[in-house]
Amino acid sequence: MLPVTIVLVEDDPGHARLIEKNIRRAGVSNAITHFDSGTAALQYLMAHDGTPALVLLDLNLPDMSGTRILEALKSNAATKHIPVIVLTTTDDKVEIQKCYDLGCNVYITKPVDYEAFATAIRQLGLFLSVMKVPEPT
Amino acid sequence: MTAPEATSGILAVPDRVLRSGQLILIALGFGALIAMTLVSVMLAQRNLEAFELASRTQTILSDTTRSVELLEDAETGQRGFLLTEREAYLEPYNAAVGKAADRLDLLAIETAGLSIAGEAEKMRSLGKDKLAELKHTLDLYKSEGRGAALNEVMSDRGKDLMDQVRASAAVIRANQEKQLLARLEIAGSTGQIMEIAQVGTALLVIVISLFTGAGFYRNIRALHRAQRALAANNANLEQIVEARTAALSQANEEIQKFAYIVSHDLRAPLVNIMGFTTELETATDTVSAFIRGRTAEDGHNVPAGVVTAITEDVPEAFRFIKTSTTKMDGLIGAILKLSREGRRVLAPERLKMRAVVENIAANLKHRLDEKGAEIVIQPLPDLVADRLAIEQVFGNLLDNATKYLAPGRPGVITVRGTATGPLAIFEVEDNGRGIAPGDHERVFELFRRSGQQDVPGEGIGLAYVRQLVYRLGGTIRLDSTFGQGTIFRLSLPLADTRTQKDAA
Numbered sequence: 001m002l003p004v005t006i007v008l009v010e011d012d013p014g015h016a017r018l019i020e021k022n023i024r025r026a027g028v029s030n031a032i033t034h035f036d037s038g039t040a041a042l043q044y045l046m047a048h049d050g051t052p053a054l055v056l057l058d059l060n061l062p063d064m065s066g067t068r069i070l071e072a073l074k075s076n077a078a079t080k081h082i083p084v085i086v087l088t089t090t091d092d093k094v095e096i097q098k099c100y101d102l103g104c105n106v107y108i109t110k111p112v113d114y115e116a117f118a119t120a121i122r123q124l125g126l127f128l129s130v131m132k133v134p135e136p137t
Numbered sequence: 138m139t140a141p142e143a144t145s146g147i148l149a150v151p152d153r154v155l156r157s158g159q160l161i162l163i164a165l166g167f168g169a170l171i172a173m174t175l176v177s178v179m180l181a182q183r184n185l186e187a188f189e190l191a192s193r194t195q196t197i198l199s200d201t202t203r204s205v206e207l208l209e210d211a212e213t214g215q216r217g218f219l220l221t222e223r224e225a226y227l228e229p230y231n232a233a234v235g236k237a238a239d240r241l242d243l244l245a246i247e248t249a250g251l252s253i254a255g256e257a258e259k260m261r262s263l264g265k266d267k268l269a270e271l272k273h274t275l276d277l278y279k280s281e282g283r284g285a286a287l288n289e290v291m292s293d294r295g296k297d298l299m300d301q302v303r304a305s306a307a308v309i310r311a312n313q314e315k316q317l318l319a320r321l322e323i324a325g326s327t328g329q330i331m332e333i334a335q336v337g338t339a340l341l342v343i344v345i346s347l348f349t350g351a352g353f354y355r356n357i358r359a360l361h362r363a364q365r366a367l368a369a370n371n372a373n374l375e376q377i378v379e380a381r382t383a384a385l386s387q388a389n390e391e392i393q394k395f396a397y398i399v400s401h402d403l404r405a406p407l408v409n410i411m412g413f414t415t416e417l418e419t420a421t422d423t424v425s426a427f428i429r430g431r432t433a434e435d436g437h438n439v440p441a442g443v444v445t446a447i448t449e450d451v452p453e454a455f456r457f458i459k460t461s462t463t464k465m466d467g468l469i470g471a472i473l474k475l476s477r478e479g480r481r482v483l484a485p486e487r488l489k490m491r492a493v494v495e496n497i498a499a500n501l502k503h504r505l506d507e508k509g510a511e512i513v514i515q516p517l518p519d520l521v522a523d524r525l526a527i528e529q530v531f532g533n534l535l536d537n538a539t540k541y542l543a544p545g546r547p548g549v550i551t552v553r554g555t556a557t558g559p560l561a562i563f564e565v566e567d568n569g570r571g572i573a574p575g576d577h578e579r580v581f582e583l584f585r586r587s588g589q590q591d592v593p594g595e596g597i598g599l600a601y602v603r604q605l606v607y608r609l610g611g612t613i614r615l616d617s618t619f620g621q622g623t624i625f626r627l628s629l630p631l632a633d634t635r636t637q638k639d640a641a
Contacts, residue, residue, distance in 0.1 A: 014409030089404040092477065110408050114415035
């Protein structure tokens with residue numbers, strides 16, 4: 001089984017760094033590819049070479065809404081099996097529901113309380129370690 | 138936004154049906170009529186007097202003439218008798234004597250008080266003298282015979298008397314004729330004056346009628362114009378209100394969106410501040426442990442300043458940073474909550490208000506028991522409104538009342554309500570610590586609190602309540618006496634009919 005690549009789409013470098021730190025702390029050592037814009041991330045994902053991947057997606061991106069990336073991924077046969085974990089500051093129920101409707105697999109709110117944040121990421125690590133990423137068909 | 142011309146369209150509405158000028162004209166008209174009537178009455182009176190005087194003059198004239206005629210008749214009889222010595226010739230004398238005396242007396246009475254009275258009196262005495270002279274000659278005839286009587290006649294005394302009577306009568310006649318002319322002249326002129334006055338008044342009344350009629354016409358036209366303008370305005374007003382409401386809704390929507398984006402975007406850097414502060418803390422813990430290890434050794438050379446910095450100053454700084462970021466997160470959360478609530482679509486339903494408030498009171502029961510306070514629910518009118526909004530309004534008010542009870546007296550919170558017209562008026566009254574007069578409006582503002590800050594809170598409850606009440610189409614205000622308690626007064630529509638539009 002090929003190691004899963006984590007694709008992190010996050011425009012805030014601070015958030016990206018904190019997420020990475022906590023993923024590592026949780027004992028996850030998979031490669032992390034970071035994109036700070038939706039356009040670049042989409043380009044990379046659409047040219048997906050078949051390497052198993054997992055997307056950590058922030059919804060507030062400067063160039064496009066995260067939900068658009070989610071929509072694009074889930075409506076494309078080649079990419080719709082890629083698990084998407086939405087990780088954003090919104091705790092708006094409507095927004096969350098919209099993400100699930102679009103096919104997001106997990107939704108995690110970035111809490112300001114760092115302990116909670118770290119715990120959430122660590123649980124994500126745990127989740128990643130047990131999750132079986134489906135092979136591309 | 139400036140109002141369209143609609144408001145300036147209302148003009149030229151006469152504040153009175155008649156202008157003061159027209160009132161003056163009408164008053165003048167009535168004045169002229171009254172004056173005319175008075176003048177007519179006066180002139181008629183004068184005319185009557187003149188005619189009365191004229192007829193009196195006529196009587197005097199005829200009596201004067203008649204007196205002279207009777208005297209002449211008497212004289213004719215006397216002379217005829219003396220000439221013929223026949224009794225038959227004496228008849229005119231016998232017939233006229235009594236009548237002449239009577240007529241002379243009558244004349245004296247008629248002229249009494251007039252300027253001619255003296256002359257009449259003179260004529261009477263002359264006439265009487267003449268009658269006496271006639272009688273004397275006839276007596277002489279009887280006693281001394283015809284010769285003596287004729288001698289008496291030829292003495293000319295009788296003729297003189299008669300001439301004097303005629304002269305006196307002429308004076309009276311001339312005088313009375315002159316007066317008669319004058320009186321007829323007066324009567325004539327009076328008639329003329331009356332005619333002129335009547336024609337003048339008629340003309341005046343016509344002119345005034347024309348003027349006031351024109352005035353009325355103008356005023357009525359102005360009223361009609363104003364009415365039309367008003368109707369047009371009303372129609373316009375509705376459009377304006379609609380347009381404004383739409384504009385307001387849009388502005389409100391934009392503010393909500395703005396608040397949402399701002400608060401949302403503020404949260405992202407806050408995550409970093411919080412996150413890296415914790416990272417920094419973790420790193421500091423490592424350094425701190427290292428320093429502590431060093432200082433535990435004997436004869437260490439760690440400066441006291443470093444120890445204080447790492448064990449006291451840095452942790453203190455971290456505490457403040459964390460408290461502040463937590464608070465900031467709370468504020469951002471509050472703005473988010475408000476903006477989110479502002480965008481929520483309200484769903485009105487029939488609400489049993491007593492049940493709603495009882496439910497809230499039940500949720501507060503634990504805290505109420507702790508404080509020894511109670512909530513009294515009096516009869517409440519039922520509403521058709523959004524359940525969540527109403528629950529949150531009353532929930533916040535009752536929560537506040539429970540939170541800010543006055544220490545040292547058993548708390549009593551009363552909820553009561555009445556329905557008046559299309560509105561339900563609710564009161565939430567407590568005997569708590571009260572709100573200082575300067576803060577009555579301020580407590581409804583976001584993040585503002587009042588009084589002693591000994592109870593945790595963010596200062597958003599009442600801002601939230603007011604926003605909800607406004608959205609429900611109601612109002613809220615408070616009455617409070619500091620140290621005695623507070624009454625929140627809410628007015629809400631009994632049936633919310635605006636929600637459909639609001640949600641659009």
